[in-house]
Amino acid sequence: MLAAVDSNAVLFASLISDLANWQFVLTNPVFLLMTAFQLWMFIDAVRREEWIWAVFIFIGFGLSALLYFFLVYRAAPSATRGFELPGAHDRRRIKELQAQIHHLDKAHHHSQLGDIYFQRGKLELAEACYRAALERDHEDIDTRSHLGQCLLRKKKLAEARPLLEKVCAENPKHDYGYLGETEAAIATWKKVLEDHSYARARVQLAELYLQKQEPQLARSELNEVVADDAHAPAFQRKRERVWVRRAKALRRKIV
Numbered sequence: 001m002l003a004a005v006d007s008n009a010v011l012f013a014s015l016i017s018d019l020a021n022w023q024f025v026l027t028n029p030v031f032l033l034m035t036a037f038q039l040w041m042f043i044d045a046v047r048r049e050e051w052i053w054a055v056f057i058f059i060g061f062g063l064s065a066l067l068y069f070f071l072v073y074r075a076a077p078s079a080t081r082g083f084e085l086p087g088a089h090d091r092r093r094i095k096e097l098q099a100q101i102h103h104l105d106k107a108h109h110h111s112q113l114g115d116i117y118f119q120r121g122k123l124e125l126a127e128a129c130y131r132a133a134l135e136r137d138h139e140d141i142d143t144r145s146h147l148g149q150c151l152l153r154k155k156k157l158a159e160a161r162p163l164l165e166k167v168c169a170e171n172p173k174h175d176y177g178y179l180g181e182t183e184a185a186i187a188t189w190k191k192v193l194e195d196h197s198y199a200r201a202r203v204q205l206a207e208l209y210l211q212k213q214e215p216q217l218a219r220s221e222l223n224e225v226v227a228d229d230a231h232a233p234a235f236q237r238k239r240e241r242v243w244v245r246r247a248k249a250l251r252r253k254i255v
Helices: 002-020 022-027 029-047 051-059 063-073 088-103 107-119 123-136 141-153 157-170 182-195 199-211 215-231 234-239 241-253
Strands: none
Touching: 029 051, 029 063, 051 063, 088 107, 107 123, 107 141, 123 141, 141 157, 182 199, 199 215, 199 241, 215 241, 234 241
């Protein structure tokens, strides 16, 4: 019994001695693995703007990062987990959609594939996908809107106009009918904001005001976005986070 106690005491003393030896610590694979895991969770918390978690992970060691992994990280959608090479998720999703199109040939698969190409700046491929989707479901408002936005970026205003005008007539809040014409776009954004306070609408209206050299009007819209965000429920703040960030960035640029 005494021999076992002495043996444990020796092991504990040895462990303390090793931890005090920084050269041992910095070359210990377990320590390095724990440090990498903590850094991973810390970066993920910052990326998600989970500031309280980020602080606890930063000042703690191991336990806070482990709790964050199970309570926050694992609860997030799989597409947002971990570190990936740029475009890795898109490439997987493209292959999935191409397989679904091959076997099922559904309109929404073509449209989703078009969205990925659109986001990656491959406008020719995006346009082809959107047109393929409309051949299978010519009434889908999302596809018509996204095709219109794609054509705008390809400088095909004459083709984009009827698509987006029809979308706007059916649902003024859908993509807000922006046709690349400042005055018409401002009128559309104002119409949307008469009934609803959308962060996206206010930010893009502010951007149009800045194009017209009207910084005070732009600042007013941006202030509304930031003020609304402070009192919005958590789900709304998460949904409109990108627009709030843009509002704050634009506001800082206004002299």
